[in-house]
Structures are given as structure tokens and as C-alpha cells.
Amino acid sequence: MSLRQLTIIGTGLIGGSFGLALKKRGFAGTIVGCDRGAILEHAQSIGAIDVARVNPVEAILGSQVVLLATPVGSIIEMIRNLGPAITDDVLLTDVGSTKLEIVAQARHIFGADYDHRFLPGHPIAGKEHSGIEFADPDLFQGALWYFTPDINREPTTLAREFAGLVGCVGAHIAAIDPAEHDRLCAWTSHLPQMLSTALAASLVEEFGPDARLLENGGRALTEMTRIAGSPYSMWRDIALTNQENLSDALLKVEQRLAHIRENLKTRELESEFDQAHKLRNT
Amino acid sequence: MSLRQLTIIGTGLIGGSFGLALKKRGFAGTIVGCDRGAILEHAQSIGAIDVARVNPVEAILGSQVVLLATPVGSIIEMIRNLGPAITDDVLLTDVGSTKLEIVAQARHIFGADYDHRFLPGHPIAGKEHSGIEFADPDLFQGALWYFTPDINREPTTLAREFAGLVGCVGAHIAAIDPAEHDRLCAWTSHLPQMLSTALAASLVEEFGPDARLLENGGRALTEMTRIAGSPYSMWRDIALTNQENLSDALLKVEQRLAHIRENLKTRELESEFDQAHKLRNT
Known part of the structure; x- marks a missing residue:
């Protein structure tokens, strides 16, 4: 596996749980977390991330995959603001609960490169309480994790590797059209x-x-x-x-x-x- | 305890579970069940009842307490049809999910004797599936069991004894006005x-x-x-x-x-x- 470094932007319930889950399953790469300072401290103290960065532009440096794990509005904003700073050999993916507007924003920012630079995702997992305090390494065990890629293109090697990690934390992958x-x-x-x-x-x-x-x-x-x-x-x-x-x-x-x-x-x-x-x- | 024999009319999920719960907690009296033949056979085979009687008039003979554990409509009908056959030293009680119409029927049938002959009850316990197949001796553990008695009267000895059994199967007793x-x-x-x-x-x-x-x-x-x-x-x-x-x-x-x-x-x-x-x- 060539994935040596992954950045999780938003280390709350979903992002924090994904970090914990990867660590529990022996992921050997580095996990960089990006969030507010106190949240990052908590995430690092429980071992959900290796490196803490408050600034997103710094957080993505050197990572092959960047996972956006914030509410949908912030994901859309992040694609707009961060997208142009992400080099084209990096996979951007997300966990947003709705997909059409996120996909539209990513298409707008990445243009013709869209489908090898962005992989829209949505794990069907959560709790009634949010936040890193509720993070759980087994949150994705047996859960469905939707991807809504452009079905006409072959997935990139990085997309396959990321999907491998998703399977590794116990989720079942399914592809679906974003509107559906x-x-x-x-x-x-x-x-x-x-x-x-x-x-x-x-x-x-x-x-x-x-x-x-x-x-x-x-x-x-x-x-x-x-x-x-x-x-x-x-x-x-x-x-x-x-x-x-x-x-x-x-x-x-x-x-x-x-x-x-x-x-x-x-x-x-x-x-x-x-x-x-x-x-x-x- | 003077309660030597109890009849449960309707040995489905609630009636069957109550029988199992009493047995599990060491109730030494006899439990007579009344229902359709196949249901009674099942109830007897799992030890929820000691004696099976298809005919309600036979089922109540010799019991100090008769528990009606059928749907509300059938409870109302049973009070009308069976009430006059029940001697005035027997306590009739029920598990109906609504109380006003049941109380009205019991008042109509028992008249001035109403509040020492009938104790309206409702355990907040159930499952999404009904029937003796789903009976569970721990169904009432930690559950609330409402009684809606006439608050102006002292409970009879039998009513106290029955409430003792309800506590014995793990339920918490609460009194409430039937309309409320x-x-x-x-x-x-x-x-x-x-x-x-x-x-x-x-x-x-x-x-x-x-x-x-x-x-x-x-x-x-x-x-x-x-x-x-x-x-x-x-x-x-x-x-x-x-x-x-x-x-x-x-x-x-x-x-x-x-x-x-x-x-x-x-x-x-x-x-x-x-x-x-x-x-x-x-």
C-alpha cells in the first residue's frame, strides 16, 4: 500500500472514529488531524491522530488522501477554499450526509479532473451525540459506506486504496448515484x-x-x-x-x-x- | 400470603410473561391459564401456567385473583360477560393499554362494589411481536406498572397482595387517574x-x-x-x-x-x- 499519510479534516465523531478505527486495524501510515485546538488535543490523546494541525493548508501537506469529515456546509466551503491548494496527485474524499451539492461544488472546482481527484462518500454511521468524546473505533463495523463516483470512469489507485481502508474498518461499500x-x-x-x-x-x-x-x-x-x-x-x-x-x-x-x-x-x-x-x- | 390460585385470561405475550415471571420468582400458588387450546398447550409446555382451561367460567373457579390480559375490547367484553359470574371475594384486574372505558364498564357491572372488586392496571411492557412464543420471564423487570384505582378507598388485602406480586416480578408500581x-x-x-x-x-x-x-x-x-x-x-x-x-x-x-x-x-x-x-x- 502506497498510502503513507492521510489527513482528516474535522476530527469529531466521524473523523475521530475513523482515525481510531484505522489505528485499531493496524494502519501503518501517519494520520494528520485538523480541527480546533482543544478537539485536536483530545483526538491526539486518545490516539485517533498522530499529528495535529489547526491550519488546513498545513494539514494537507504531504498527504495522499484528504478526508473531509465536517458538516455538509463546511465540506462545500472546504472544497472551494482548499481544492485549488490540493495537488492533482492527491485524493480528496468526504463523509457528507448529502451528496448532490457537494458533487456539484467538486465538479466546479476540479473541472475535467473531477472524477480522479474527488471521491464523494457517506458512511451510514453516527450517534445521537457528536464530538470526539463519543468517538468509537468500531463505529463503522458492519455499517454501509456509500460512494457516489462517476460510474463511467475507472477508480484511481488511490481511490481503490482508500476503499480498501474503508473495508478494513468493517464498513460495506456500495456505489450509488448522488441524486438517488x-x-x-x-x-x-x-x-x-x-x-x-x-x-x-x-x-x-x-x-x-x-x-x-x-x-x-x-x-x-x-x-x-x-x-x-x-x-x-x-x-x-x-x-x-x-x-x-x-x-x-x-x-x-x-x-x-x-x-x-x-x-x-x-x-x-x-x-x-x-x-x-x-x-x-x- | 393468602393468594393460592391466580387465573390469567389471555396467555399471550403479557399474560404468558407474567406467568413465567411469577414462576421464576418462586410463586407457590397455582396459575390457571385461559385461552385457545393451542396457546394454552404452548403456555403449559414452557411452564407459564399450571392448569389450562379453555372456558373462562371454569378458569376462574377457585381463584382469588383473575387477571385479564387480552386486548382492550376483549377486556371490556370479559368484564361484562364474566363479571356477574365472579364472586365478591375475588379481585378482578387487567393489563389494558387504555383505562377510561375499562373503568366505566367495571363501574357499570360492579356498581357500589367497584373499587374493592376491580383493580385497573397497565404494565408499560411489550414487544413488537405478540404471542406466547415471545413470552419472557424478565419482561416486567424495571418496567412501570400503572394502577388507576379509586384513590378515595383503601386498597383491599387482595389488591395489596396482587401489587406485591407485581413488585416481585420487578415492576415499579405507580398510581394515576384513569383519564390522565x-x-x-x-x-x-x-x-x-x-x-x-x-x-x-x-x-x-x-x-x-x-x-x-x-x-x-x-x-x-x-x-x-x-x-x-x-x-x-x-x-x-x-x-x-x-x-x-x-x-x-x-x-x-x-x-x-x-x-x-x-x-x-x-x-x-x-x-x-x-x-x-x-x-x-x-
Whole structure:
């Protein structure tokens, strides 16, 4: 493997976990981390990174792969500001939760070179809490890690090597079109988040923040409201960059809830349960 | 303890688990089960009951306590049909998920004797699958078990003894007014169920039943759709007997989702996340 140095920009939950995961699986190269000082100190103290650099331009020096692991808005900004400083023998990749706007920015910055210089990625992994404090070397074990490359081009050697690392930390790789990715994630990730947030916010409004609600609802309520703890900073960017798909999904669920509400006493409720029971994991 | 014989009518997930739990904690009395033949055979084979009776009138003979552990509609019917056959030294209790209509029926049948003959109960325990196959002796460990008695009366000796058994299987007992119970459960249990059902049904409509959706959504989607597998037979009765509270909760969440949808690009989304973050478990 020729990958001797990797830079992770954003050493929070995802970036920090990726560093820890690589170290745990024996990655022999150097991992440079880039973030705010206190976060880098924490990341270095737990062994997620070898070298700490606050300045991104310094952080990318000498690395063959640069992984952008910040919220989507900051990834887009980073591609614009950092892209021109990255030499064309370096692979830039990311972990952004939406892909269309990121891909558009990378195409704009890298032009004809786009598909051998940028590999858009998205690991389906996370927690309801963000930050390096929650980093976990096994976060990607068994998780899906999407790539949305230009399918008409052969992947570069570096892209293959990076995909090898992703497999090495336990993730399953899948390729998907960026537009289809954003629609799928609107339904399977962004919609569930908004449902959980709406449920938790409604409960607080109805009963006040000090009500002992979670024990009243048992395991089901705890599960349904777990991701309501997710940080706005991440979801703001997702909502901004996937608004159309998410609006569509939300509207359809609102209509379905209204249908359920209007049919609490009819057999229509049964057909809703029958339809829901068809959801399978195979 | 004078409780020598207990009848469980409905030996499915809840009734069967209660029998198993009592046996595991060394209950020395006889447990009579009443259900359909095949279910009783299963319940007896795993040791959840000692004696099997298909006929409820035979099943209650000689028992000091009769526990109704069927869906709410059947509990109401059972109180009407079986109530007059139960002698006044026997305690009738139930595990119904809504309490107002059950209490109204018991008051109607038992009249002035109501509060020493009937103890309305509701364990906050369950699974997404029903049936004796899923019975679990530890189902009630750490769970809340609500009673909604007439607070102006002293509990009878039998009611105290039954509450002792409930504590013995690991549940925490709490008393609550039946109307407040139904409103609270509409929000903390019935609303989350309908959200999960609506999410799962929408996903099936959008992507078809064979899409590998759950792995795309990771842990969050799995949790958000787990209870979508719950049986309609149980939820039909809950929806019928708690329609007003549930309608109110559904309407408020629909409005909140619409507000979120209309504000995906504004700071209003932040205040929804802030409000949701206030939900606490203390």
C-alpha cells in the first residue's frame, strides 16, 4: 500500500472514529488531524491522530488522501477554499450526509479532473451525540459506506486504496448515484430524524421539560426519541442541501398521519398496519 | 400470603410473561391459564401456567385473583360477560393499554362494589411481536406498572397482595387517574406507534416492500420502525378507546411536521431542535 499519510479534516465523531478505527486495524501510515485546538488535543490523546494541525493548508501537506469529515456546509466551503491548494496527485474524499451539492461544488472546482481527484462518500454511521468524546473505533463495523463516483470512469489507485481502508474498518461499500443517494437518505435518515425531533418537541410542549416521560413510554419511546438529541449544526446543513427530497417525504408522511387520524375507528387503520408490516430487512 | 390460585385470561405475550415471571420468582400458588387450546398447550409446555382451561367460567373457579390480559375490547367484553359470574371475594384486574372505558364498564357491572372488586392496571411492557412464543420471564423487570384505582378507598388485602406480586416480578408500581393515564399514554405510547406505522408504511409505498431500506438507514431507522411490526388487533382497540386523546396528539404532531417542513431553510428549525433537546429522562 502506497498510502503513507492521510489527513482528516474535522476530527469529531466521524473523523475521530475513523482515525481510531484505522489505528485499531493496524494502519501503518501517519494520520494528520485538523480541527480546533482543544478537539485536536483530545483526538491526539486518545490516539485517533498522530499529528495535529489547526491550519488546513498545513494539514494537507504531504498527504495522499484528504478526508473531509465536517458538516455538509463546511465540506462545500472546504472544497472551494482548499481544492485549488490540493495537488492533482492527491485524493480528496468526504463523509457528507448529502451528496448532490457537494458533487456539484467538486465538479466546479476540479473541472475535467473531477472524477480522479474527488471521491464523494457517506458512511451510514453516527450517534445521537457528536464530538470526539463519543468517538468509537468500531463505529463503522458492519455499517454501509456509500460512494457516489462517476460510474463511467475507472477508480484511481488511490481511490481503490482508500476503499480498501474503508473495508478494513468493517464498513460495506456500495456505489450509488448522488441524486438517488439524496432521495434515499431523505426517506431513510432525514425523515426519521425530523419525526423524532417533532415527537420530542411536541412532548416537551405538552408536558413540560421536567416530566418523567421516557419511563412512561418504555423502550419504544426511548428508541423513537433517541436521535432527537442530534445536533442542529449537522441537520441544518442537511436540510439546506436536501430540502426538496425532505419536503416531499415530510409532506407524504403528514398526509399519511392525517389519514390515520381520520380513520382511527375504521378498517383503513388495518390497511396502514398491513402496509407497515411489509417493511423488511432483506 | 393468602393468594393460592391466580387465573390469567389471555396467555399471550403479557399474560404468558407474567406467568413465567411469577414462576421464576418462586410463586407457590397455582396459575390457571385461559385461552385457545393451542396457546394454552404452548403456555403449559414452557411452564407459564399450571392448569389450562379453555372456558373462562371454569378458569376462574377457585381463584382469588383473575387477571385479564387480552386486548382492550376483549377486556371490556370479559368484564361484562364474566363479571356477574365472579364472586365478591375475588379481585378482578387487567393489563389494558387504555383505562377510561375499562373503568366505566367495571363501574357499570360492579356498581357500589367497584373499587374493592376491580383493580385497573397497565404494565408499560411489550414487544413488537405478540404471542406466547415471545413470552419472557424478565419482561416486567424495571418496567412501570400503572394502577388507576379509586384513590378515595383503601386498597383491599387482595389488591395489596396482587401489587406485591407485581413488585416481585420487578415492576415499579405507580398510581394515576384513569383519564390522565389515557392522555399520557396517547402521547408517550399511542402517538409513537402511529408515527412508526406511518413511517414504515410510507417507506413501503415509496420504495416497495423488497427494498433493502433498513440497512440504508442504520440503527436509527431500525429503531424508528421497530414497533411498526406491532399487531393491528391490539392497536385497533387502543385507537377505538382512546380516539380523542390520540387524535389531538396526532394533529399537533402533524402541525409541527408541517412547521418543520416549511422552515427547513430558516432558524425556526433550530428552535425545534432546541425544544426537542429538552426531553429528559429525569
